[in-house]
Structure formats: structure tokens, C-alpha cells
Amino acid sequence: MIQVLKNLLLVCLLFLSNAAIAQSDYEMVQSFKERYSKLSGGIKSAASIDDLNNISTEIENLRRDFSEKKEILDQSLYPENFNSSFEALASSVELRRGDFTEIVGLQSEVVILKSEIDVLNKRNNELISQITVLESQRKKDAATINKLQNLVADLRATLIKRDELVLSIVDSLTPKLAGDINLMTEQDKEQITLQVQRNNVLSIVKKSLRDNSRFMELTSLKVDDIVEIKKQQQNFTTMWKKVGPKLVDVYAGKGEKTAELKEIDNLFNIWANKVKRETWESINEEFRLNNIKLQQFTNGNDFTNVIIQFISDEIKNYGVKSKEESEKVFSVFADSVWFKNISSEWMPYLIENNLLTIAQKDEIEKKISEWKSIVVPRDLTLLYVAVAAVFLIGLIIFLAMKKKKDNSTPTIVSENSN
Amino acid sequence: MNLLKFLFTLIIAFYFTSCSTLKLSPAEFGWAIESVLKVDTDGFVKDDRYSISFNVKAMFFEETKDSLSYMDKSIRLIRNNEGFYFMTSPNFKNVYVFTVIQNAFELKEKFLITESGLKKPAFNQRLPFIELIDGEKTYKLTSKGIDGGLK
Numbered sequence: 001m002i003q004v005l006k007n008l009l010l011v012c013l014l015f016l017s018n019a020a021i022a023q024s025d026y027e028m029v030q031s032f033k034e035r036y037s038k039l040s041g042g043i044k045s046a047a048s049i050d051d052l053n054n055i056s057t058e059i060e061n062l063r064r065d066f067s068e069k070k071e072i073l074d075q076s077l078y079p080e081n082f083n084s085s086f087e088a089l090a091s092s093v094e095l096r097r098g099d100f101t102e103i104v105g106l107q108s109e110v111v112i113l114k115s116e117i118d119v120l121n122k123r124n125n126e127l128i129s130q131i132t133v134l135e136s137q138r139k140k141d142a143a144t145i146n147k148l149q150n151l152v153a154d155l156r157a158t159l160i161k162r163d164e165l166v167l168s169i170v171d172s173l174t175p176k177l178a179g180d181i182n183l184m185t186e187q188d189k190e191q192i193t194l195q196v197q198r199n200n201v202l203s204i205v206k207k208s209l210r211d212n213s214r215f216m217e218l219t220s221l222k223v224d225d226i227v228e229i230k231k232q233q234q235n236f237t238t239m240w241k242k243v244g245p246k247l248v249d250v251y252a253g254k255g256e257k258t259a260e261l262k263e264i265d266n267l268f269n270i271w272a273n274k275v276k277r278e279t280w281e282s283i284n285e286e287f288r289l290n291n292i293k294l295q296q297f298t299n300g301n302d303f304t305n306v307i308i309q310f311i312s313d314e315i316k317n318y319g320v321k322s323k324e325e326s327e328k329v330f331s332v333f334a335d336s337v338w339f340k341n342i343s344s345e346w347m348p349y350l351i352e353n354n355l356l357t358i359a360q361k362d363e364i365e366k367k368i369s370e371w372k373s374i375v376v377p378r379d380l381t382l383l384y385v386a387v388a389a390v391f392l393i394g395l396i397i398f399l400a401m402k403k404k405k406d407n408s409t410p411t412i413v414s415e416n417s418n
Numbered sequence: 419m420n421l422l423k424f425l426f427t428l429i430i431a432f433y434f435t436s437c438s439t440l441k442l443s444p445a446e447f448g449w450a451i452e453s454v455l456k457v458d459t460d461g462f463v464k465d466d467r468y469s470i471s472f473n474v475k476a477m478f479f480e481e482t483k484d485s486l487s488y489m490d491k492s493i494r495l496i497r498n499n500e501g502f503y504f505m506t507s508p509n510f511k512n513v514y515v516f517t518v519i520q521n522a523f524e525l526k527e528k529f530l531i532t533e534s535g536l537k538k539p540a541f542n543q544r545l546p547f548i549e550l551i552d553g554e555k556t557y558k559l560t561s562k563g564i565d566g567g568l569k
Contacts, residue, residue, distance in 0.1 A: 021555050022551045022553075023551075024540030024551055025450070025452070025542045026451050026452050026453075026454060026494075026538075026541075027540065072450055072451065075450030076466070211462075358531055
């Protein structure tokens with residue numbers, strides 16, 4: 001009986017070995033490629049280090065299962081070969097492992113950043129209320145202005161610091177959003193959604209944008225402040241352009257969150273417009289502080305028109321007002337405001353940011369020259385002296401030549417005179 | 419006179435030796451694995467790896483006597499060590515062996531494998547043979563025939 005069983009087993013083994021021999025090399029290579037491709041995709045979509053460890057085990061299984069076919073795979077996987085294919089998988093695993101290590105590190109960092117942001121938010125609110133109180137005072141003495149300036153500088157610094165922290169938190173999402181969102185599994189998208197919610201990312205970004213917009217309304221700013229804010233705005237916008245559209249894709253179908261992302265885009269626009277508006281308001285403030293009252297302007301064309309109109313009115317009124325008053329307005333406008341502040345400080349920023357063209361600047365300065373020629377006419381005394389001197393020299397030369405001519409003419413004596 | 423004959427023979431021999439065809443040998447042309455190529459609507463197959471493309475309508479017509487039998491089909495193609503191309507397809511009764519001529523494949527041999535037609539044929543390179551598998555059956559092929567021309 002045992003002998004019969006042994007024989008049967010032998011027949012089965014022979015049958016199986018024949019079946020194994022009769023395998024198509026092509027099918028074997030296709031099967032390898034299929035398993036390889038699944039593992040390669042698995043590495044990209046791994047959601048945790050545990051997933052990655054499981055994939056590593058499967059890679060070892062694949063290597064073991066096909067090691068006997070190494071020779072034919074070396075020839076068939078051209079330009080790769082058996083070993084280089086596994087080296088590529090191993091390096092992908094290591095790279096992805098690095099992402100997870102970074103994510104774990106960033107997650108703990110985010111917790112610290114969040115508490116720092118809370119502290120800075122509180123401090124910002126205190127500063128904003130102090131500035132509001134000082135701004136509401138009608139008369140500002142030097143001490144108040146000084147205090148106000150310090151508070152504004154302090155607030156600006158904390159806002160920038162808070163924005164940097166917000167950027168770091170948003171950056172913590174970057175590794176997860178690095179790949180193609182369309183290739184992400186629903187599980188991956190859910191994880192990102194959870195991370196965004198847990199860290200209140202959208203709320204933090206919105207608060208930051210609102211505070212930055214509010215800061216623009218608090219007080220008038222110097223050109224250096226505006227330049228700094230513009231830079232901060234560019235950094236924020238660049239970061240959001242990298243992450244925002246991807247979050248929109250992740251949230252596709254989640255109406256409430258999509259609306260929140262649209263709101264953030266809208267807040268970016270509001271902030272950008274407020275920076276532009278604040279630039280013009282701060283320039284107007286420069287004139288107002290010197291008792292030059294101009295109409296409101298919110299863009300380069302308005303600004304040019306308002307200034308030209310103001311100068312035209314002053315030219316028209318010359319002679320109607322007292323001469324001293326006209327000269328004083330010109331002097332304050334041109335010397336104390338235009339050439340001292342606008343032309344030297346604001347103009348480079350305005351032109352660099354395409355808020356004003358060089359042609360518009362030239363047009364205004366030509367009008368100022370015209371105004372000057374009327375209000376402060378050129379002193380002509382020297383011209384008169386020069387003309388008189390030329391006339392005198394001419395006269396002397398004429399007389400000298402006449403005398404010489406008279407002396408050289410021979411005297412004709414009439415023969416009949418005697 | 420004998421010396422002249424000898425010299426003449428020597429010159430003729432030297433001349434023919436110089437004019438003989440240049441050969442690079444030995445050479446091995448065998449592919450490690452077969453290619454499975456889908457026939458397109460115009461009857462062409464294309465193999466990107468080996469950069470070859472050719473029309474298979476005539477082979478399908480030869481096999482089936484049906485001018486449209488190539489539609490939605492695929493062929494199995496492998497090259498043996500000597501440089502001959504072996505082709506077949508599911509439901510073919512034969513394996514076709516081709517040699518390359520200018521811009522064409524020329525039929526060298528056609529081996530009948532089974533009257534009932536191959537169900538799921540596949541080629542393997544098993545030096546010095548090309549192994550044809552169909553289900554559990556295997557055949558050893560050379561450019562001369564099955565089992566080296568014994569069958």
C-alpha cells in the first residue's frame with residue numbers, strides 16, 4: 001500500500017515538474033513585471049511606515065520567487081536587469097521612508113508652532129487695540145507719534161513672525177501633497193484632510209490673512225513698511241500657490257471645505273488690494289501732513305490727474321492769492337513733499353511695482369517746472385547788465401573806428417583858397 | 419612552361435580568395451524570450467524592443483484562407499540562434515519559419531504541429547531548440563523541423 005502511494009506521489013511530482021518545465025518564459029516575465037509594478041505603485045501610495053515594511057517583505061518574496069529565473073530576467077528586463085530592478089525598488093522604499101520620518105518630525109513641530117501662534121495672536125490683538133486708541137486721538141504730540149510708530153513696528157514684527165510659523169505649518173503638508181493628487185487613493189486624501197483639520201490649517205491661514213489686511217487699515221505706513229509687507233505677501237502667495245490648488249483637488253466633492261478654500265483665495269485678493277490702496281493712502285497722508293489737501297486717489301492714473309489738477313488750479317489762482325501764499329504752497333509741495341519724500345522714497349517703489357509709469361512721473365515733474373516758472377520767475381538783472389555791457393562795448397568800438405577814419409582822411413586844400 | 423602554369427594558378431587562386439564574401443562568425447541571434455505582438459487593423463505588427471515592423475496578412479491568409487482572419491489577433495514571434503524567425507498564433511495548425519531578405523520575410527519552412535490547431539501557443543528559447551508549448555504539450559523545433567527535423 002505504502003509502495004503504491006509512493007509511486008503515486010512520484011507520478012504526481014513528475015507531472016508537476018513537467019508542468020513547471022512547460023511554462024512560457026514570456027508569461028513568467030510578464031508575471032514578474034506585473035508584481036514589480038504593483039510593488040512600485042504600493043511604495044508611492046504607502047500611507048505609513050508599517051505599509052512600507054509590508055512592501056519590503058513582499059519585495060523580498062518577489063526576489064526569492066524569481067531568483068532562479070535571474071538569467072532570463074537579466075536578458076528580458078533590458079535596459080534594466082534583475083539586480084538593478086531590485087536596487088531601484090530598494091531606493092524608492094528608502095526615499096519614501098524618508099518622507100515618513102520627515103512627516104513624523106513635522107507633526108511634532110506643528111504642535112509647538114501652533115502654541116506659538118496662539119501666543120502671537122494674543123499679542124497682536126493687544127497691539128492692535130493700543131494702536132487703535134492712539135490713532136483715535138485727534139492731536140498727536142511727538143511722544144504719541146513715537147509711541148505709535150513703535151507699536152506699529154512691534155505689530156509688524158509679530159505679524160511677520162506669525163506668518164512664518166503659519167508657513168511652517170502649511171509646509172508640513174508639502175511632503176504629502178508632493179505627488180500627483182489624481183494618483184492618490186481615497187485613504188491618502190482622507191489622511192491629508194484629517195491632518196489639515198487637526199492642525200486647523202485653513203483657519204490659521206484665514207486668520208493670518210485677515211490680520212494682515214486689518215494691519216493695513218490701522219495706520220499710514222512708510223515706504224519701507226510697504227516694501228516689507230509686499231515681500232511677506234509674495235512669500236505667502238508662493239506658498240499657497242504650491243499647496244492651495246492641491247488641497248482643492250483633495251477636497252473635491254466636499255462642498256464646505258471647497259468654499260473655505262475659495263474664501264482663502266478671496267482673502268488673498270483683499271490683502272493684495274489693501275496693500276495697493278494703502279500705498280496711495282500713505283502718499284496722500286504725506287501731502288496731508290504738510291497741509292496740502294488732495295482729492296483721494298487709488299491708482300496711478302488718478303494720482304497723476306489729481307496732482308496735475310492741483311498744480312493747474314494753483315497756476316490759475318496765481319495773482320488771485322497773495323504772492324507770498326502762492327510761493328509758500330509751491331515751496332511746501334515741491335521741496336517738502338515731492339522732491340523730499342515722493343520722488344526720492346516712494347517713486348522707485350511705485351515704478352518698480354508698475355503702480356506708476358515713468359511717463360506719468362515725467363508729466364507731473366514737467367507740470368511742477370511750469371508752476372515754478374510762474375511762481376518763482378527767473379531773475380533777469382544779470383541779463384540786462386549783460387545786454388548793456390554788450391551795447392557799451394559796441395558803442396566804444398564804433399566811436400573808436402569813426403575817430404580813426406576821420407584822422408586818416410587827407411585834408412583837401414583848395415588851390416584857390418589863397 | 420610549368421612554372422608559368424603554376425604562377426597563373428597562384429594568381430587565379432589569390433584573386434578568388436580576395437573576392438570571397440566577408441563573414442563575421444560565429445554569431446548568435448537568439449532572443450531570450452518571445453514577443454507577443456498585437457496585429458493592428460492594417461495587418462501590421464510592431465516590436466519596439468527589436469525595432470521591427472512587418473505585415474502578417476499573408477501568413478494569416480496562408481493559414482486560414484481568409485483575408486480578414488488577422489483582425490483582433492496576435493502573433494508569437496521568436497528568433498533562434500541561427501537567425502531564423504519562428505511565428506505562430508492561437509488556432510494556427512502550423513509554425514512558420516522565416517528568413518530575412520531585403521525588406522521582407524521569406525518563408526523557409528512550415529511545420530504542421532496539430533490538425534486541431536494550437537490553443538495557447540508560446541515559444542521559449544531552449545538552445546539549440548526553440549521550444550513550442552501548447553497547454554501541456556511541448557515541441558522542440560529547429561529551422562529544419564520538429565525535434566531537429568526528425569518528425
